Each structure stands twice: as C-alpha cells, then as structure tokens.
Amino acid sequence: xxxxxxxxxxxxxxxxxxxxxxxxxxxxxxxxxxxxxxxxxxxxxxxxxxxxxxxxxxxxxxxxxxxxxxxxxxxxxxxxxxxxxxxxxxxxxxxxxxxxxxxxxxxxxxxx
Amino acid sequence: xxxxxxxxxxxxxxxxxxxxxxxxxxxxxxxxxxxxxxxxxxxxxxxxxxxxxxxxxxxxxxxxxxxxxxxxxxxxxxxxxxxxxxxxxxxxxxx
Amino acid sequence: xxxxxxxxxxxxxxxxxxxxxxxxxxxxxxxxxxxxxxxxxxxxxxxxxxxxxxxxxxxxxxxxxxxxxxxxxxxxxxxxxxxxxxxxxxxxxxxxxxxxxxxxxxxxxxxxxxxxxxxxxxxxxxxxxxxxxxxxxxxxxxxxxxxxxxxxxxxxxxxxxxxxxxxxxxxxxxxxxxxxxxxxxxxxxxxxxxxxxxxxxxxxxxxxxxxxxxxxxxxxxxxxxxxxxxxxxxxxxxxxxxxxxxxxxxxxxxxxxxxxxxxxxxxxxxxxxxxxxxxxxxxxxxxxxxxxxxxxxxxxxxxxxxxxxxxxxxxxx
Numbered sequence: 001x002x003x004x005x006x007x008x009x010x011x012x013x014x015x016x017x018x019x020x021x022x023x024x025x026x027x028x029x030x031x032x033x034x035x036x037x038x039x040x041x042x043x044x045x046x047x048x049x050x051x052x053x054x055x056x057x058x059x060x061x062x063x064x065x066x067x068x069x070x071x072x073x074x075x076x077x078x079x080x081x082x083x084x085x086x087x088x089x090x091x092x093x094x095x096x097x098x099x100x101x102x103x104x105x106x107x108x109x110x111x112x
Numbered sequence: 113x114x115x116x117x118x119x120x121x122x123x124x125x126x127x128x129x130x131x132x133x134x135x136x137x138x139x140x141x142x143x144x145x146x147x148x149x150x151x152x153x154x155x156x157x158x159x160x161x162x163x164x165x166x167x168x169x170x171x172x173x174x175x176x177x178x179x180x181x182x183x184x185x186x187x188x189x190x191x192x193x194x195x196x197x198x199x200x201x202x203x204x205x206x207x
Numbered sequence: 208x209x210x211x212x213x214x215x216x217x218x219x220x221x222x223x224x225x226x227x228x229x230x231x232x233x234x235x236x237x238x239x240x241x242x243x244x245x246x247x248x249x250x251x252x253x254x255x256x257x258x259x260x261x262x263x264x265x266x267x268x269x270x271x272x273x274x275x276x277x278x279x280x281x282x283x284x285x286x287x288x289x290x291x292x293x294x295x296x297x298x299x300x301x302x303x304x305x306x307x308x309x310x311x312x313x314x315x316x317x318x319x320x321x322x323x324x325x326x327x328x329x330x331x332x333x334x335x336x337x338x339x340x341x342x343x344x345x346x347x348x349x350x351x352x353x354x355x356x357x358x359x360x361x362x363x364x365x366x367x368x369x370x371x372x373x374x375x376x377x378x379x380x381x382x383x384x385x386x387x388x389x390x391x392x393x394x395x396x397x398x399x400x401x402x403x404x405x406x407x408x409x410x411x412x413x414x415x416x417x418x419x420x421x422x423x424x425x426x427x428x429x430x431x432x433x434x435x436x437x438x439x440x441x442x443x444x445x446x447x448x449x450x451x452x453x454x455x456x457x458x459x460x461x462x463x464x465x466x467x468x469x470x471x472x473x474x475x476x477x478x479x480x481x482x483x484x485x486x487x488x489x490x491x492x493x494x495x496x497x498x499x500x501x502x503x504x505x506x507x508x509x510x511x512x513x514x515x516x517x518x519x520x521x522x523x524x
Contacts, residue, residue, distance in 0.1 A: 003215050003255050008319035010219045010252070014226055016312025021230035023304045024296060029280055033229055033242050040249060040269070045319065047256045053328030060257045062337075062347040063329040066356060069264045069348070070363045073429055073506075076273050077370035080513035083280040084374040087516070096284055186409065193402035200396065 004048040011048070014041030028086045028098050032079060039075045043068045117169040124166030131159030145202050153195045157188055215255060222248050239274075239281045246270030259425035260348045263417070267433035268510075275440065276514050344492060345423030352427065353495045357484050361473065364466040364502060367509045371462060375453050378517035387450040387515035395446040403445035410438040418503050422492065428499040432506025439511045450515045458508065465505025469498050 014037055021034030046064045053061030090096045138151025164184045171177040225248060229241040247270040253262035296304075337343070337350035344350040352360050378385075411434075418431030442448045451458050472494060473484040480487045486494050 006215055006219050007252055007256055009316055012312050012315035013223055015315055016308040017226050017230055019311055020304055020308035030238055033238055037226055047258055051256045052326035053330055055328045055330040058330050061328045061330045062333040062351045065258050065261050066348050066351040068261050069429055072264050072269050074366055076268050077367050079273055080276050081370050081373045083276050084377045084516055087283060088377045193398045196398035
C-alpha cells in the first residue's frame with residue numbers, strides 16, 4: 001500500500017468522522033472543529049491526487065498543492081468568521097447553542 | 113571517518129529519542145500538572161538538542177547545520193517561556 | 208528492509224486516533240487542544256506526500272493560527288455564566304448518523320481506490336510556467352500560485368479581506384470604529400514580555416527569509432506572512448502593542464495593499480504583455496516578487512485582525 005493510497009483512505013475516514021461530529025454535537029464550537037476535520041480530510045485527498053500526478057521531472061503535481069495552500073488559508077478565514085459569529089451569538093442570547101428558541105437570560109444582562 | 117560520523121549520529125539521535133521517551137513516560141505517569149510540566153520541558157529540550165547534534169554531520173552545508181542549532185535555540189526559548197506561563201496559570205487554579 | 212511503511216501506518220493510526228479524540232472528548236477545551244495536535248501531526252503526512260510548502264502552511268496557519276482562534280474562543284465560551292445544559296441526541300439518532308458517516312466515508316474510499324490509471328496531471332503546464340518566468344522560478348508551486356493560477360490567488364486575498372470585514376461587522380453599532388479588546392489581562396507578565404521581545408525580531412527576520420526563498424525553495428508569501436502575523440500577535444499578547452482601531456488608515460491601507468497591487472499589475476498586463484494577468488517574459492520574476500511582497504504585508508495584517516475579533520465597547524467611549 002503506497003503512502004498516497006494510505007493517506008487517501010485516512011482522508012476518507014476523516015471526512016466520515018467530521019460529518020458524524022458535525023451532525024451530532026449541539027455545541028457550535030465543536031461543530032466548527034468537526035467541520036475543519038472534514039476540510040482537512042478533503043485537503044488530504046487533494047494531496048494524494050497531487051502525489052500521483054508526478055511528471056515532467058517533478059515528484060508531484062504542483063497545481064493541486066497550490067490549491068490546498070489556498071484552501072488552508074481560506075479555511076482559517078472561515079473559521080475565524082465563524083468564531084466571531086458564535087461569540088457574538090452567545091453574548092447576545094447568553095446561551096451557547098444554535099437552537100433558535102434560545103432567549104436572553106432572565107435579568108437581561110449580557111454575559112461576556 | 114565517514115562511518116565514525118555515522119556512529120556518532122546514530123548514538124546522538126538514539127539518546128535524543130530516549131529522552132523524548134522518558135519525557136512522555138513522565139507526562140503520563142507523574143501525579144501533578146507541575147511535575148508533568150517539569151518532565152516535558154527538561155526532557156524534550158535535551159532530546160531535541162541531542163537529535164539536532166546527531167543531524168549536524170548529515171547536513172548538506174555548514175549553513176544547514178547552523179540552522180539546526182538555531183531551531184534548537186528557538187524551541188528552547190519558546191518552551192521555557194511557555195512553561196513559565198502554564199506554571200503561573202496552574203498556580204492560579206485556571207485551566 | 209525499510210521501516211517507512213510501518214511508520215506510515217503508525218502515523219495514519221495516530222492521526223485517526225487524535226481525530227476520534229477531537230470528536231469524542233467530553234470537555235470542550237480538550238477537544239480544541241486535540242484539534243491543534245491533529246493539525247501539527249498532519250504536517251508530517253504532507254512531508255510524506257512530498258509537499259513541503261503545504262506542510263509549512265499547515266503547521267503555521269492550520270495548526271498555529273487556527274489553534275489560537277479556537278483556544279481563545281473556547282476560553283471565552285467556557286467563561287460564560289448562564290450556559291444551558293446541552294441536549295445530547297438519543298441513541299437511534301446517533302446510530303443513524305453513524306451509518307450516514309460510514310456510508311460517506313466508504314464512498315470516498317471507493318473513489319480513491321478507483322482513481323484513474325495513468326493519473327492525469329497538470330505538471331507539464333506547471334513546469335512550463337516555472338521555467339518561462341524570466342530568470343526561472345525554482346519553486347514550481349510559487350510559479351503556479353503567481354503565474355499559472357494568479358487570478359485564483361488574487362481572489363483568495365480578496366476572500367481574506369471579506370472575512371476581516373465580516374468579523375468587524377459583527378460588533379455592536381456603538382463600538383464601530385473602535386479597537387478590538389486587548390489580548391490578555393491588564394498586568395504584563397515578565398516571561399511573556401521576555402518572549403515577545405526576544406522572539407519578535409528573530410521571527411520577523413525568519414518570516415521575510417521564508418517569503419524571499421519561496422521563489423526557489425519551499426516557502427512563499429503565505430508561510431512568511433503567517434510567521435509575521437504570529438510575531439505581531441505575540442507582541443499584542445505581551446501587551447507591548449495594543450490591537451489598532453478598526454478605522455485606522457494605515458491598517459486599512461495595509462490590508463488592501465496586497466490585492467490592489469495584484470489587480471493593478473494584472474490590469475497593466477493587459478496593455479503591456481497582451482492579456483489579463485500576463486507578465487512580460489523578461490520581467491516576470493521581479494514582478495512576481497513585487498506582488499508577493501505586498502501580499503506578505505496584507506496577510507501579516509489580515510491574520511491578526513481575524514484573531515483579534517470585532518471591535519468592542521470600551522468604558523471611556
């Protein structure tokens with residue numbers, strides 16, 4: 001089993017694990033962690049496609065690897081935006097949940 | 113001469129791996145977070161130093177060997193400061 | 208006798224185990240720490256896949272900066288007072304979700320095992336881009352990022368700025384234009400100050416070096432920019448600098464400089480070299496380094512702003 005096939009299978013397992021955690025956890029930050037797991041699993045699959053595309057004197061195909069570099073930075077930007085939204089939502093409703101029936105705490109103060 | 117350098121590399125890297133191993137055993141077996149911190153920082157600094165020392169004869173140029181030493185010094189600096197910060201947080205009872 | 212296959216299998220098992228820990232850990236902070244460790248282990252896998260640039264980016268951005276954002280979020284969420292107890296879903300729902308996840312994972316596994324032979328590749332086009340760029344870019348990934356797929360890279364810089372705008376717009380109306388809250392408690396702590404004062408100059412030097420050698424060796428603007436961003440964040444954590452006001456002119460100029468220079472260079476390529484985003488062959492490498500320098504500035508400005516968060520109300524405003 002070559003390293004690339006092994007890494008691809010690991011990527012597939014990570015996608016499945018991330019999907020399980022994304023659907024199951026009620027806490028928004030843990031959903032974000034699971035979402036990042038799915039993302040890195042997909043990047044691993046890109047990586048093995050790059051490794052298999054060796055040619056023209058190179059040991060790898062640079063185009064998928066450049067896409068993965070771009071993707072890692074964009075995934076971080078999306079995570080930072082999600083964290084800002086989660087923090088603001090929990091400051092407004094004083095609860096850490098995505099349930100739309102959450103209300104402000106009884107004395108109406110903002111928890112920080 | 114070449115085989116002597118190889119033996120030196122193998123000895124140094126094995127010693128470094130042994131220190132990493134003992135640091136991990138300390139992390140798992142020590143009772144208190146402060147003692148675990150002690151085991152981690154002391155063993156891992158020395159372990160990384162020995163591994164860097166063992167890799168120096170195998171570097172392509174003197175500049176690469178010098179960069180290995182710089183890496184070790186940077187890890188020393190950051191792990192020492194981080195250990196102080198974690199120690200203060202532990203003493204104040206935070207996570 | 209080669210040990211590498213066993214090391215590969217060991218690494219794969221370790222990564223899956225840490226990922227399972229991240230999903231299944233009972234405590235939120237433990238899950239976040241598990242994710243940071245997972246990101247750093249993934250850098251090893253990238254090295255085994257002959258991708259040192261991706262390994263650098265994963266360790267710096269995926270493990271480092273994302274870890275700072277998530278740990279800060281976990282700490283602030285854990286400090287909230289009135290947290291409702293989480294309603295865990297029941298067992299049938301868990302089994303159903305497990306079956307769905309297993310189906311998706313096995314479908315992706317099947318796709319991987321049935322990948323086409325011989326594998327298709329864009330390597331020849333990328334090598335042509337690398338050798339065609341003037342004095343020759345030794346790093347084919349930089350050639351792909353800045354010459355073969357330069358439009359994608361420029362759009363990604365704009366996505367970074369959109370994320371910063373999104374994070375800033377989450378603040379309250381009264382706080383708009385102010386500064387994000389400071390990173391730590393009021394009293395600066397001596398080891399932190401020592402670390403910042405000693406590490407920041409060295410880190411800035413190394414970051415610029417990684418950007419500069421990215422033309423010929425693994426490296427580039429993203430990795431160098433992540434290092435510079437980390438150095439700014441460490442000085443802000445030591446309270447030697449404060450997060451700047453959101454309406455500061457220099458900050459907005461620094462953020463916009465990268466994509467603006469990129470876009471203007473692409474537009475002038477229309478008139479000078481014949482098509483949008485084409486470089487004149489004799490000047491390609493200097494132009495690429497020029498654009499990358501401004502990209503470095505934008506990335507180093509955008510990442511800490513994403514970590515610092517939205518502007519908050521100060522008592523004196």
